[in-house]
Amino acid sequence: MDPQSAIAQVKRAGLFRTQGLIGGKWMDAYDGKTFEVYNPATGEVLANVACMGKKEANDAIASAHAAFTSWSKLTTAERSKLMRKWYDLLIAHQTELGQLITLEQGKPVAEGYNEVLIGASCLEFFLEEVKHCYGDIIPQTQADRRMTWVLMSMIMWPGSVLVLYRLLPPLSGQLNLNDCSYLRTSMGVVGAITPWNLPLAMALRKVSPAMACGCTVVIKPSELTPLSALAVAELALQAGIPPGVFNMVMGFAPEIGDAFLASPKVRAITFTGSTAVGKMLLAGAAQTVKKTSMELGGNAPSMIFDDADLEVTVKGLNKQKTLDFVILFDVISVLSVSAHHDHCGIHDKFAAALTKAVQTLRVGHGFDEGVTQGPLINQAALHKIEALVEDAVSQGAKVLVGGKRHSLGLTFYEPTVLVDVTSDMLISSTEIFGPVLALQRFKTEEEAIHLANDSNAGLAGYIYTENLRRCWRVAEAIEFGIVGVNDGLIPAASAPFGGFKQSGLGREGSKYGLDDFLESIRLHIPSYKFQLQFIVGSHLPISFAVLCGSAVHMHIYDKIGMWGVLISVCLAQFVWFLNSVVLLAEHFSVQCSDNWALLEENGLKLMMARLFRTCRRSVPSIGVVTIMSNSVHNPATGEVIADVPCMGQPETNDAISSAYEMFNFQDTFEAPWLVGMCTEDFEKNEDAWSKVTAIERSQCLWKWHDLLIAHKEELGQLITLEQGKPLNEAIIEVIIAAGYLEFFAEEAKHVYSDIIPSTVADCQLFVIKQPVGVVGAITPWNFPLAMLTSKVGPALACGCTVVLEPSELTPLIAFAAAGLALEAGIPSGALNVVTGNAPDIEHALLASPKVRKITFTGLSAVEKKIMPGAGETLRKVSLEPGGNAPCIVFDDTDLGVAVKSILWDSAWVWPFPLKEQ
Ligand code: ADP
Numbered sequence: 055m056d057p058q059s060a061i062a063q064v065k066r067a068g069l070f071r072t073q074g075l076i077g078g079k080w081m082d083a084y085d086g087k088t089f090e091v092y093n094p095a096t097g098e099v100l101a102n103v104a105c106m107g108k109k110e111a112n113d114a115i116a117s118a119h120a121a122f123t124s125w126s127k128l129t130t131a132e133r134s135k136l137m138r139k140w141y142d143l144l145i146a147h148q149t150e151l152g153q154l155i156t157l158e159q160g161k162p163v164a165e166g167y168n169e170v171l172i173g174a175s176c177l178e179f180f181l182e183e184v185k186h187c188y189g190d191i192i193p194q195t196q197a198d199r200r201m202t203w204v205l206m207s208m209i210m211w212p213g214s215v216l217v218l219y220r221l222l223p224p225l226s227g228q229l230n231l232n233d234c235s236y237l238r239t240s241m242g243v244v245g246a247i248t249p250w251n252l253p254l255a256m257a258l259r260k261v262s263p264a265m266a267c268g269c270t271v272v273i274k275p276s277e278l279t280p281l282s283a284l285a286v287a288e289l290a291l292q293a294g295i296p297p298g299v300f301n302m303v304m305g306f307a308p309e310i311g312d313a314f315l316a317s318p319k320v321r322a323i324t325f326t327g328s329t330a331v332g333k334m335l336l337a338g339a340a341q342t343v344k345k346t347s348m349e350l351g352g353n354a355p356s357m358i359f360d361d362a363d364l365e366v367t368v369k370g371l372n373k374q375k376t377l378d379f380v381i382l383f384d385v386i387s388v389l390s391v392s393a394h395h396d397h398c399g400i401h402d403k404f405a406a407a408l409t410k411a412v413q414t415l416r417v418g419h420g421f422d423e424g425v426t427q428g429p430l431i432n433q434a435a436l437h438k439i440e441a442l443v444e445d446a447v448s449q450g451a452k453v454l455v456g457g458k459r460h461s462l463g464l465t466f467y468e469p470t471v472l473v474d475v476t477s478d479m480l481i482s483s484t485e486i487f488g489p490v491l492a493l494q495r496f497k498t499e500e501e502a503i504h505l506a507n508d509s510n511a512g513l514a515g516y517i518y519t520e521n522l523r524r525c526w527r528v529a530e531a532i533e534f535g536i537v538g539v540n541d542g543l544i545p546a547a548s549a550p551f552g553g554f555k556q557s558g559l560g561r562e563g564s565k566y567g568l569d570d571f572l573e574s575i576r577l578h579i580p581s582y583k584f585q586l587q588f589i590v591g592s593h594l595p596i597s598f599a600v601l602c603g604s605a606v607h608m609h610i611y612d613k614i615g616m617w618g619v620l621i622s623v624c625l626a627q628f629v630w631f632l633n634s635v636v637l638l639a640e641h642f643s644v645q646c647s648d649n650w651a652l653l654e655e656n657g658l659k660l661m662m663a664r665l666f667r668t669c670r671r672s673v674p675s676i677g678v679v680t681i682m683s684n685s686v687h688n689p690a691t692g693e694v695i696a697d698v699p700c701m702g703q704p705e706t707n708d709a710i711s712s713a714y715e716m717f718n719f720q721d722t723f724e725a726p727w728l729v730g731m732c733t734e735d736f737e738k739n740e741d742a743w744s745k746v747t748a749i750e751r752s753q754c755l756w757k758w759h760d761l762l763i764a765h766k767e768e769l770g771q772l773i774t775l776e777q778g779k780p781l782n783e784a785i786i787e788v789i790i791a792a793g794y795l796e797f798f799a800e801e802a803k804h805v806y807s808d809i810i811p812s813t814v815a816d817c818q819l820f821v822i823k824q825p826v827g828v829v830g831a832i833t834p835w836n837f838p839l840a841m842l843t844s845k846v847g848p849a850l851a852c853g854c855t856v857v858l859e860p861s862e863l864t865p866l867i868a869f870a871a872a873g874l875a876l877e878a879g880i881p882s883g884a885l886n887v888v889t890g891n892a893p894d895i896e897h898a899l900l901a902s903p904k905v906r907k908i909t910f911t912g913l914s915a916v917e918k919k920i921m922p923g924a925g926e927t928l929r930k931v932s933l934e935p936g937g938n939a940p941c942i943v944f945d946d947t948d949l950g951v952a953v954k955s956i957l958w959d960s961a962w963v964w965p966f967p968l969k970e971q
Pocket of ligand 1: 246248249250274275276277307308309310311312325326328329331332334
């Protein structure tokens with residue numbers, strides 16, 4: 055087939071679209087501008103496409119926003135039905151769509167057809183998966199809580215108005231839920247930006263989960279390949295997807311990107327493309343705190359061990375090429391092993407087999423029979439490949455085959471194999487995205503792991519070995535989101551796709567792929583079965599209310615039917631007042647005592663001194679007395695409680711190193727490898743926290759929990775001292791904080807991996823969950839202990855190590871808690887605490903590539919600095935910047951409950967009685 059007949063066929067099917075899609079209408083750019091789309095195999099112009107910018111992007115966002123309410127209100131079954139129709143149309147038009155991909159992108163048409171199936175499978179998977187995306191009902195944590203709430207609402211009612219209850223008939227258990235439900239709901243408008251390598255499948259991979267979840271989308275395809283995405287949009291309209299739900303704009307990429315970033319209506323950005331653009335989008339997303347999912351690239355090393363089956367290996371590499379990306383060996387730097395005592399090992403045999411296989415590949419136009427490799431996408435890609443090969447050769451690499459432009463001209467490049475590649479060559483650290491295989495030698499398994507991990511990228515890595523133990527060992531040691539064992543990547547919408555480190559954030563595909571497009575609501579519903587209305591003044595007299603009110607109980611409500619009455623306002627107010635007085639009195643007595651002596655008696659000061667030793671190398675700041683110090687004040691009296699070290703970047707860097715070593719001890723063997731020596735005595739840290747079993751980690755957390763409970767009085771006093779809250783509340787905070795440790799101690803043993811049904815017969819797909827590494831945890835002053843354990847608990851439970859920066863207003867409780875952590879057996883270095891100069895500490899946390907996740911609770915202003923800072927190195931972040939919490943009080947509200955819970959929420963009054971542990 056020739057390109058002209060392919061275009062004619064696509065046009066006959068009505069799939070050759072050149073305008074943008076906004077609110078269900080095909081639109082030109084408002085100023086009439088267009089840009090040209092080329093066939094990279096011939097250099098011919100295929101189409102002039104609307105060149106849109108900020109205005110069109112904003113209108114597309116507005117139409118997606120308008121469509122959101124109705125689309126998200128559809129049931130999952132209704133949305134699925136429409137998406138199923140879309141899927142059927144894609145499959146029905148597989149031929150034209152596959153041809154269109156080849157026309158604008160250049161890949162062999164067989165791969166184009168395959169891409170249509172891959173894209174459609176995303177739609178199919180998510181339209182089914184969304185029906186299985188359940189919320190949770192979480193078992194209540196306090197058995198008496200519901201009753202407590204009901205009773206309290208009666209006693210504590212502050213009434214200056216006459217209130218009349220209207221009781222409802224029993225609600226047949228509708229409200230009879232546990233304390234806490236976890237609901238999931240659609241996010242809103244999603245901005246999606248896709249690249250040229252899989253122009254149809256990438257678009258569908260992003261919009262399928264978003265739309266299945268009830269989000270509406272504005273998608274911006276690559277300007278190099280917009281036509282296949284526009285054809286997908288046409289089929290969406292034909293399938294009956296309502297106007298505005300799916301919008302598409304293309305043209306000035308930075309303008310459109312900026313419009314996505316600036317609009318608060320866009321709640322999530324999903325992007326696949328270069329790391330540079332990904333980082334820019336992450337920084338921009340911080341301004342409106344959008345969710346982001348980033349799928350960025352990076353070379354994918356294949357580690358071929360000397361026990362590999364060569365035939366399987368060459369086949370696997372070929373599969374990596376055809377299914378992974380577009381153009382031959384997009385990927386790949388190959389590391390091949392030489393046996394330890396034999397300097398040739400498998401390397402030379404493998405290089406010869408690979409060269410032979412590469413020589414059989416046929417380069418040509420995608421529509422020509424038997425072609426296995428098309429052109430590069432444009433001149434820029436060609437120049438990049440040439441520069442990489444030139445650099446490698448100039449530094450000693452040898453070309454076994456290829457190494458130059460192809461005789462077909464334009465952007466065709468010969469399939470190339472290079473040997474004697476070393477880590478300092480550009481080709482080892484730059485994403486190749488072209489038909490070049492670069493072979494690097496290694497001698498030991500450890501060196502191979504080091505070479506593979508010595509990169510900021512971590513998307514995919516492949517292992518070729520017949521040794522089962524090695525396969526598990528290496529798969530867990532290399533830092534890649536996708537690991538293939540004796541096989542290339544198999545496309546499966548059911549399996550998560552995404553990278554470690556700077557290769558991305560989040561996972562596309564699989565049940566996890568829905569998370570990026572769902573918000574979670576944690577919903578508390580006490581289980582009483584009545585509602586109330588109040589009518590001011592005109593109904594029953596107060597006396598009647600006083601008499602009846604105190605006798606009312608929820609069971610009685612049911613019995614007495616529709617009407618009942620409640621409570622004496624005066625009595626309630628009196629009790630409420632009394633309660634406050636008691637709390638204040640306790641509070642005051644703590645403030646006035648000689649607290650430091652008290653703490654010393656309880657050994658807390660000792661813990662504080664010991665704590666500094668957890669950061670092993672920060673010698674200058676060890677100890678309580680330092681030259682530079684921060685004073686911690688009692689907010690109730692203004693007194694100085696203690697002077698604590700004022701730490702900054704050097705101490706934080708030491709704490710990070712200490713946490714990094716304790717995570718997996720990699721620092722110790724970096725040096726010999728860097729100078730090219732292979733050490734026999736590969737030193738593994740058997741005590742590394744990430745290597746300790748979940749059971750042992752759980753035991754330590756339990757012990758830490760027990761110690762917090764044992765010291766709850768003293769810890770409570772310390773909280774009251776430095777934070778100011780009433781002692782009663784402070785002790786409850788200790789119990790809550792210990793509760794997090796209890797929960798995560800148990801949860802540590804329940805972090806299961808998945809086995810996913812494979813899409814091909816002879817393969818198994820596993821999802822293995824690994825600790826991310828060093829976590830930087832930044833906590834505020836309001837719940838200085840509970841926030842600490844809520845962040846440190848899950849990190850330690852998973853095998854991560856932590857550098858904690860408590861608020862400099864309330865560091866003492868963090869020191870005390872960390873001292874108890876040591877006592878509980880959590881090893882020195884697994885939890886490090888640095889406090890003092892917050893901007894410096896945060897800067898060090900953000901600057902270090904060793905810190906793989908930042909978890910922050912605090913001010914939104916700081917959060918807006920942390921998010922782009924973390925984006926710079928593509929760190930995972932979990933941010934909880936807070937904000938006012940509106941309480942909507944309806945006229946049928948139980949006022950007592952409302953007032954009480956609002957006071958609690960504002961941290962004025964703690965409604966729960968102190969429960970003995
Ligand atoms: P690649 O090297 O894979 O082409 P890019 O990151 O350059 O990666 O492109 C991927 C997508 O990002 C394309 O759709 C491109 O138009 C888009 N893009 C490029 N620059 C920007 C930008 N400044 N803002 C938003 N999108 C951009």
